[in-house]
Every structure is written in C-alpha cells, then in structure tokens.
Amino acid sequence: MSSGSGHRGLPEVAPDPLPIDVVDNHVHLDITREGDAPLDVAEAIARARSVGVTRLVQVGCDLAGVRFTMDAIERHTEVVGAIALHPNEVPRLAAAGRLDEAYAEVERSAAHERIRAIGETGLDYFRTGPEGVAVQQDGFRWHIDLAKRLGKALQIHDRDAHEDVLRILEEEGAPEHTVLHCFSADLAMARECAERGYYLSFAGTVTFKNARGLRDALTATPLDRLLVETDAPYLTPSPHRGATNASFLVPLTIRAMAGVLNVDVPSLCRAVSDNSERVYGPWE
Template identity: 60%
Template sequence: MGAQPDEWPWPDAPEPLPAPVVDNHCHLDVGIKGGLRIEVADALDRAAAVGVPRIVQVGCDLEDSRWAVEAAREFDAIVAAVALHPNEAPRLAETGDLDATIAEIDALAADPVVRAVGETGLDYFRTGEEGREAQHHSFRQHIRIAKKHDRALVIHDRDAHADVLAILDDEGVPERTIFHCFSGDAAFAQACVERGAYLSFAGTVTFSNAPELRDALKVTPADRILVETDAPFLTPVPHRGRPNASFLVPFTLRNMAETRGDDLADLCRQVEANTDRAFGGSWPRHQVRGT
C-alpha cells in the first residue's frame, strides 16, 4: 500500500519513548491521496522504532473507511475506525445518499478488524446552519451503530460542544467514547469525563497559542488520557507546518508529561492501558523489519 517512502518529507526522528504508546487516530490514506507517497510498512517501522508500534486508522467517508479495513486486514498493528465525517453528512443528504451510505458504514463496522465507529460528530466550523440537521441525524445513527456492534465511538467536535453533549445525553453515551483531538477548555473536559469519555490530545497541545487546551489536559484524570497524531495534520512543535506522522507522537507525549508534571514512562504506560480499554482490548505491536 503506497510506494517510494523516500518521497515523504520525513523530519528527523525524535528520541524514542521509554514505553510504547498507540497513535489512536491517524489518516495514512490522506497522505497518499494528497500526493505524499508513503509506504505503510515504512510508516509503521518509523513509528515502532520510537515507541509507537500500533495505529488506529480512521475513516472519514465510505472510501476511506473501506481503505482502513483493508489496511487493518493487511497489517496486524493497525485496527480500523469507520464512519462518515460530519462534513460529509450535508453533502450526502443533498444527493439523497446519506442513509444508504450510513448503512454501508454499519456493514463495515461488523468486521472484526474494526474497533471503532468514527470519526463522527458535529462540525460547525465548516458547515453552516443549513447543514446541521443532516449532521445531527448522521451523528445519532453513528452512535447507534457503535452500540450495536460494541465499538468505541470516536467523536469529531469542532465549535459544537453543547450540541455534541446534548445528542450524546439524548442517545445515551456509549460505554467507550473518545473525543478525538480534544479542543475544549478545562470545564468542557470535566463535562466529557463526567460522561465517562476518554480525551485524546493531538499536536495542538504543543502549540504556544493553546493554553486552554493544556489547562484541560491538567484536569483530565490520568485514566482518561489518550494521544494521537491526526496525521498528516496537526504536526506538533518543533515540526509544525510539515506533514504529520505517527513517529512524531513522542514530541506530543513529552509535552503532555511536562504540562502535567508526570513521569514520562508512567504516562506512557497509562496511555497505553487507556487505549486498550478504550478500543476494546489490545492488538499486536509492529516489529521493525530487519530487527
């Protein structure tokens, strides 16, 4: 899957983590579709070499979700999440294809390589009021699919905190719920944790203009913290502005440990255990080729 890894603009590798963690939200296929030629096995090698030997590959539309399932079938260190991104919902509603496409996501979610339904949720940044009804409908259906198949629910929430919580409360929060790329303040973090959710922090937590996000991290209980890349987006400092990849997780996690005053190795072990609980159990770690 993919080719010519030398064409990917890899930064230098960070110092390896003292204990392994999972990149619980990655879009390997987006880099490939965007013209960044990447071999998935090479991406796994680079990540495993610095202590990130497992990845959750996340779908944002039907094509992406099918790709995620195929990748998880090919690589034991990858599991899949399948869904329609909230910004897909209004587009599909306009063509009359929303419910039929959700039904195909439902069918994909039954595959044993799928550990989560996501990323779903609400996005009021890119979609105006005219698209909110479709987003709400799609989000509710994805919540029901997650419960039906006993999958984790992975939530995309952008500028929609109150409505995300309202729909979750109305539908009933799935047993395992993850706020991907958590973007709220300390008060919103506490509201999510009160509902039993895990909060996943991305490279944004390292940005100098994100003090409220670091405040949220400080008040999040240790057993509710996850780490992600959202690669190829949200690259952590010091490589902000370049494409992101799973092997850059150590920059984010070191910043998180420093922000919280945690021992890095302890935080790694906690995040690893949290991820296994959130995604319904462990799965194999990638072994770097040639070692």
C-alpha cells in the first residue's frame, strides 16, 4: 500500500501516538473507496487505539449505513453511532416514493441508547441541484426535530449552503449539542457558530497547504467547542493527502491544529476528549 500523497491505499506507517486519548467524532467504517480492500472494523479500531484514538463515532447516512451502524455499536464498545439520511440521499428517496418509509426506519433506530447523534444531516448544494433544495431543507428540519425529540446531538453536513444552514438552525432552534461536521466555512461563520454555542469539527482538510481560510476559522473557535474527525475514508491529512483515510491518522490533524492554535498537544487532546464526551456522552 502506498503512503504517498495522491495515491489510494492506507498509509503504511502510523503517526506517533497522542499523549492523551481522543475521539474521532465522524468516521464512515461502512464506506470503502473504489479500488480499496475493505478495512475490517476490528482492525480499524485496533489501529486507532494504538495511537491514542480510543473512541469513534460511526456515521451511517443511508439505510444501508444505518443498519451497519446498528451492528457496529452492538459489537464494539469503542463505537457509538450517528445516523441520518444524508442531504443528497433525501431527494433520491423522495423521488422514489420511499422517503417516509426511510424516515420511519431512522427514527426507530435512533432510539437506541448507543446512537448518540442524528447526522449527518444538513444541506448540500454542490451535488444536488436547485430542484432538490426544497426537499433537502424539509429533510434538514425533520432531522433537527428528531434530534430534539430524542435528546440527541446533531451532526451537520454543510456544503455550499452556509447561510441556509444557519438560517434553518435559527428558525427551528438548534439542539443543545450541535456539531458542524468537517467545518468548511470562513472566519465569519466560525465566529457566528461560536456565538451560538455550536461545536466545530475539523478534519484533515485543515492540514492542506491551500486551507489558510480554514485555519483562520480554527483560530476563532474556543477550545471548549472544538472537535476532530477523519470523515474517513476521505479527507486524509497531509502528508498523505489523496491516500485512504482512517482513524489512526487523527494524530496528524491534532498536531496541526495545536500548531495553528499555539497550544500544547496534551491540552488540545484533553479539550477534544472532554468536548466529545460532553456532546455524545460516555462510551462505556
């Protein structure tokens, strides 16, 4: 397997372990990039644990992913779940006449004690065109309501839809614990989110050379509102950009974030761990 930037396959060499254990608060253990061999869930967990990433939030965002997540949380104590219908999935299900049926399955599954978040939900104007905006927005509102009714955190996917995401959250009233997954907006939005008490989760993109705006946004995020994630198998941090991502690469992102924030790595790890347990509750 290659460890070079621009290549598929997992990097062969793990980063140095973190001094304090942290959480990968957004990973897709059910998704395999085209051409990759499936990574066994137990192996993914073991490799993550070896570098101090001891807890994972597995995210299932279509019906197959929901079912995978329900199985994973029963089999692995290191894993809790987040489930929803991805904003790109909602219009497809609506067009097929299956959306209400899918909502019902998500709601039944979300009642499980080890499902700790509703997500990833939100808006994606990159892959879904104008004809899908209305149903996406309705789907976002449905998931916000579900999170509040069940007392779960909310994980938000926001792609090219920053203003509408913030508007709908204000109109509906955000859940107590609201996470902007893979934060991708600018300094101004980071400040707005911080003022509202939302959590911002940063992925490997914050390590990319061309991500100065994202690093500026990071500096505006209070330590008690920071989370870290992989969004694996995508968004692999430098120096492995383009390779397949996995939770054992979180230390690369943590160390890059600590450098941007001018804080020591143990302090950032402690904050990320504490924030994760505040949002999702204890793992065991």
